[in-house]
Amino acid sequence: MAARIDFPSRIGVWWTSDSWPIQEAQQAARDIEAMGYGSLFYGEAYGKETLTQAGAFLAATDRLVIGTGIANIHARDPIAAESGGRTLTALHPGRFVLGLGVSHAPLVERGRGGTYQKPLATMRDYLQRMAAVPEQVEPGVGRPARLVAALGPKMIELAGAETDGVHPYLVTPEQTRVTREALGPDKWVVSEQAVAVGDDPDDAMSRAHSHLEIYSGLPNYRNSWLRQGFEESDMPRGGSDRLKKALVGMGDIDTVAASVTAHLDAGADHVLVQALRGNPMADPRDDLRELARALGM
Secondary structure, three states: OEOOOOOOOOEEEEOOOOOOOHHHHHHHHHHHHHOOOOEEEEOOOOOOOHHHHHHHHHHHOOOOEEEEOOEEOOOOOHHHHHHHHHHHHHHOOOOEEEEEEOOOHHHHHHHOOOOOOOHHHHHHHHHHHHHOOOOOOOOOOOEOEEEEOOOOHHHHHHHHHHOOEEOOOOOOHHHHHHHHHHHOOOOEEEEEEEEEEOOOHHHHHHHHHHHHHHHOOOHHHHHHHHHOOOOHHHOOOOOOHHHHHHHEEEEOHHHHHHHHHHHHHOOOOEEEEEEOOOOOOOOOHHHHHHHHHHOOO
């Protein structure tokens, strides 16, 4: 059975800190915990190894749930992922979530020298091999709580059958609602919501453009946005204004807070706030403090 997870609140943070010295990133995690956020999730794309980071963040905090968002399944074999996740779960009960994803062909093939094949079949095989790891690895702990970065209906279906839920990234609240309906009431939906806090609309749009520039060149996200009702004309590099406004909460703090709670209203169990500062590894804490106050955390 999966280990339990105890989120201190329904709103967490998504932040990549790969360019930060780990001790400074640990201090940021402590500050995020002190603000009242329930979790810290982070990506695996820029070089730092995700399970090592999770251990560092867990050791630096007391209650904060730490999640990989996502652990790239091409970066480690399923036995290593399962075994590492169990050890973190044993050391920090109720506080570690193993988010898994197939990543993207350019990042896997050019970035890691791997082979990117049939994402659904690859993920299904990976999960089955994780499930086969014997109980003698951290006996009595249970397997780590698992989420899949599922965007399409078949991957959502697989996640519902084989894991504890999904971690949708770059989706509208309506897509959160669709995902909840597909999974039913008993699986987790942990949605990410990017925000650009500020009264200057041009600056907010610039930050949204910078955020979407890489993603808008990746087929997995483009296909996801087409399923969500956008068109090819919405997908120049950086996205159309319509796409930016739909995916990024922009404006004053109350407007931004409403973009976060919209996912909760749509059925998310937990929402991860990503504060855009023009650089994915910029310090998000000023915006997060302001947002925590607006959300009554």
